[in-house]
Amino acid sequence: MEYADRISRIPSYLFAEIDREIVKKKKEGIDIINLSVGDPDLPTPGNIIEALSKAARDPANHRYPSYEGMIEFREAVAGWYNKRFSVSLNPENEVIALIGSKEGIAHTPMAFLNRGDVALVPDPSYPVYRIGTLLADGEPVSMPLLEENGFKPCLDEIDRETRRKAKLMFLNYPNAPTAAVAGREFFREVVDFAVDNKIIVCHDNPYSEMTFDGYKAMSFLEVNGARDVGIEFNSLSKTFNMTGWRIGMAVGNSEIIAGLGKVKENVDSGTFQAVQIAGVEALKSSMDSVEKNMEIIEERRDYMVESLNNKGWDVRKPKATFYLWFPVPGGYDSSIEFCSQLLNKTGVVLTPGVGFGEHGEGYVRCALTQPIDRLKEAVDRIGKASLR
């Protein structure tokens, strides 16, 4: 089969290879402890499930939803942004419902890039920024996220030619995979850079509620002028353990939202209304469930950080997300070599950092998405294995 060039430009998905390896091991009867997926293992809160079942029984919700999302959902998003971030949004034109934020991220480059236009993409990062750009015939240009810079890009180092060609910039704090956080000062710098260079900023914020130790993440839109240059993606996936439900949102600049809406209008037909109604229930809830979740994840974080450091690994406590991001333990040349040895010797699956971009090489990601007794089992096996 002859595929389109834009498909052949997409690099083979390292994570798909890891999945194949896992399937093979499982067939051999090996008990796999998978700490590689960023997918919560905890259930969606009961009140949200109740809201869905009730709404699913109403025939009014069985028809095509509106393209931009129900006004009730968009109002709930605006209400939540106001309460949580003191950001006021017009639900009519500054909020759009998404079939998960991944969908909106993947479609945005289609609305703003012409062939050869540049999108600035953090490296390492969530792969969709780069791949969405490639699918729109754009050119992703990496912004290295280095530990010495707190895993934030150095905007000063972006050369003039790249600035001229750049139409979009993707950012994500609290960050996956590095778990780094960013504050007002950095976002201020981003807005100024975007104004100077006429660049649209897409800030991806699905971990805004997954924070620890009293740290509160910001919305990009809290910064003066952000709404003139950008939008923010957010999602119910991680906050409410709803990855399978497929509901998220983009908020901010009305013209950017309109551009994304134009693409969506022609490729999808919106999110099932019953799911949107459940989303309203989630956003209007007390957020107690989120706090309870974070207590569970905090216990896992503290246990893993301490135990892995005791094994001589160099793991720091993140302020946010459910990931640990740490240097490849000593004796291994590459993150892939380390992860495949670990899998072979212990059945524990971690993600090689290079899967998130070349600047992820030298690091490993551990997702805290298994119950504590499985984490203990993982640490136990790691302790007994003869790793280099």
Ligand SMILES: *Cc1c(COP(=O)(O)O)cnc(C)c1O
């Ligand atoms: C999980 C995740 C998303 C996607 O979330 P959905 O709303 O489920 O599509 C987007 N960005 C990052 C960085 C993520 O980790």
